[in-house]
Amino acid sequence: MADTVWVLGDQLNRRIGALGGIEPGDATVLLVESGAKLAGARHRQRTHLVVTAMRRFAAELAEAGFDVDLRSAPTLADGLRDHRRAHEPSQVRATEPNSHAARTLMAREGVATVRSDQFLCHPSEFAGWADGRAGRRLRMEDFYRWQRTRLGYLMDGDEPAGGRWNFDTENRRPPPKHANPWPDPVRSRLDEVDRSVLAEIGPAGFGADPVGWWPTSRRQALARLRHAIEVVLPMFGPHEDVIVERSWHVAHTLLSPALNIGLLLPDEVAEAAEVAYREGRVPIASAEGFIRQIIGWREYVWGTYWREMPGYGERNALGAHAPLPAAFTDPSATEMRCVSHAAEGLHDRGWLHHIQRLMVFANLSTLAGVEPKAVVRWMTDSFVDGDEWVMLPNLIGMGLHADGGQMATKPYVSGGRYLDRMTDHCGSCRYDPTKRAGDDACPYTSLYWDFLDRHRARFAKNARMAQAVRGIDRISDLPAVKARARDVRRGLADGTI
Numbered sequence: 001m002a003d004t005v006w007v008l009g010d011q012l013n014r015r016i017g018a019l020g021g022i023e024p025g026d027a028t029v030l031l032v033e034s035g036a037k038l039a040g041a042r043h044r045q046r047t048h049l050v051v052t053a054m055r056r057f058a059a060e061l062a063e064a065g066f067d068v069d070l071r072s073a074p075t076l077a078d079g080l081r082d083h084r085r086a087h088e089p090s091q092v093r094a095t096e097p098n099s100h101a102a103r104t105l106m107a108r109e110g111v112a113t114v115r116s117d118q119f120l121c122h123p124s125e126f127a128g129w130a131d132g133r134a135g136r137r138l139r140m141e142d143f144y145r146w147q148r149t150r151l152g153y154l155m156d157g158d159e160p161a162g163g164r165w166n167f168d169t170e171n172r173r174p175p176p177k178h179a180n181p182w183p184d185p186v187r188s189r190l191d192e193v194d195r196s197v198l199a200e201i202g203p204a205g206f207g208a209d210p211v212g213w214w215p216t217s218r219r220q221a222l223a224r225l226r227h228a229i230e231v232v233l234p235m236f237g238p239h240e241d242v243i244v245e246r247s248w249h250v251a252h253t254l255l256s257p258a259l260n261i262g263l264l265l266p267d268e269v270a271e272a273a274e275v276a277y278r279e280g281r282v283p284i285a286s287a288e289g290f291i292r293q294i295i296g297w298r299e300y301v302w303g304t305y306w307r308e309m310p311g312y313g314e315r316n317a318l319g320a321h322a323p324l325p326a327a328f329t330d331p332s333a334t335e336m337r338c339v340s341h342a343a344e345g346l347h348d349r350g351w352l353h354h355i356q357r358l359m360v361f362a363n364l365s366t367l368a369g370v371e372p373k374a375v376v377r378w379m380t381d382s383f384v385d386g387d388e389w390v391m392l393p394n395l396i397g398m399g400l401h402a403d404g405g406q407m408a409t410k411p412y413v414s415g416g417r418y419l420d421r422m423t424d425h426c427g428s429c430r431y432d433p434t435k436r437a438g439d440d441a442c443p444y445t446s447l448y449w450d451f452l453d454r455h456r457a458r459f460a461k462n463a464r465m466a467q468a469v470r471g472i473d474r475i476s477d478l479p480a481v482k483a484r485a486r487d488v489r490r491g492l493a494d495g496t497i
């Protein structure tokens with residue numbers, strides 16, 4: 001009776017946790033494909049990504065000499081029980097799972113867990129950092145500097161490389177008028193494995209079929225990493241916050257799907273960026289900005305998830321109860337150019353860059369008062385990289401202000417003028433970002449003033465919001481703006497705006 005190591009679909013790496021250090025013959029490796037997930041409502045490219053990557057990983061392990069049990073079952077628990085019946089393992093162990101629900105399942109089913117090193121900061125280390133701050137805010141920037149110092153990325157002795165911790169002021173530039181300097185992403189040709197997975201998925205789920213953007217093996221993921229470091233990273237930063245119709249990816253690395261299922265690990269990604277900087281191939285502002293995303297934001301979000309679970313997904317500090325806008329799932333249900341463009345991209349690829357997620361979708365959801373749970377459910381189902389640990393902090397904390405300001409001191413809200421500055425949508429849109437009332441007023445602009453007015457009491461004493469809140473008093477047509485905001489909310493719900 002050999003031991004079993006159970007590997008979940010987002011832990012596909014030989015280096016981590018329970019798989020780390022074991023050799024063929026030491027244990028049987030179990031992977032369970034859950035039928036419920038295969039037939040679920042998620043984006044077809046997400047289902048395809050995870051199932052195909054699991055099958056390729058199982059094949060790689062078998063080729064390396066491991067005894068592999070890759071099985072399908074209605075649920076993960078069913079698969080485990082079937083495996084136990086067939087193999088009678090003396091013990092089943094697994095790397096600590098990446099979701100609260102899976103950890104509960106492991107405990108319930110008597111699976112021993114091995115500490116996870118899939119992230120750079122274990123939740124217990126994050127708790128140690130957070131507890132040590134005794135009542136002070138848990139700022140990402142403080143966490144990031146702590147990570148840099150203790151892990152040694154971009155450090156020259158005790159000092160940050162380049163003499164500064166943060167080069168963000170050199171980023172945030174508006175989009176160039178016409179140029180399209182951003183390199184095409186790597187694409188893989190689909191093979192027999194891809195095609196058989198797609199045939200099994202059938203018509204289930206949402207969105208277009210994959211065309212090869214998302215890597216489904218370690219080899220494909222490493223090719224994306226090389227491209228990201230050598231070709232994309234030198235341009236990373238200046239246009240991090242722009243949206244242009246001529247490029248769906250701009251200078252983003254597209255690494256999140258591979259990172260989130262374990263095909264890449266954060267240390268190798270951050271190290272590759274550091275080497276490129278040290279060898280003079282990447283400017284410090286780009287290397288620093290990127291490493292901040294990997295060892296800062298990503299790990300901060302991971303630590304926040306575990307600190308706030310369970311119950312994090314229930315937060316709704318702004319008392320938002322509006323339904324999900326129809327256009328989020330149907331691009332033809334709106335004439336707002338930025339929203340229909342983002343919804344089309346989501347349908348086609350299951351991926352949008354950070355600013356579309358934040359400035360277009362989360363911003364509109366907060367302004368219109370959409371129920372946080374509905375936004376979380378829709379985004380989790382719609383994105384190829386949508387995992388609960390990353391979705392909840394980014395939405396409940398950062399995007400929707402549903403935690404009441406615990407993670408971000410102010411809500412991420414803006415009217416149409418800011419969208420006009422950072423995107424190239426407004427010129428071809430039927431709505432005018434400078435107008436706040438009337439039928440052609442940009443919905444973001446009308447909703448922005450209405451939001452500030454509705455939450456005036458809450459934000460008047462917020463140092464970062466007070467000036468904006470005072471601005472309402474200078475608006476002479478507030479009743480007309482609020483009437484327009486009511487129409488906009490109705491139009492978002494029924495798909496007529």
Ligand SMILES: Cc1cc2nc3c(=O)[nH]c(=O)nc-3n(C[C@H](O)[C@H](O)[C@H](O)COP(=O)(O)OP(=O)(O)OC[C@H]3O[C@@H](n4cnc5c(N)ncnc54)[C@H](O)[C@@H]3O)c2cc1C
Nearest residue numbers: 252253254255256293297298353354357358385386394399
């Ligand atoms: C409302 C909202 C929802 C989001 N949902 C997800 C999600 O479901 N899954 C997901 O992986 N990311 C999510 N993010 C974070 C971020 O938008 C994506 O990680 C990023 O767009 C992925 O594209 P990229 O790999 O090209 O990123 P790049 O811009 O190239 O950044 C490099 C890497 O940094 C990491 N990173 C950067 N910002 C964050 C962040 N805020 N949180 C976590 N990791 C970060 C990612 O691993 C990313 O691959 C969300 C952000 C927002 C505002």
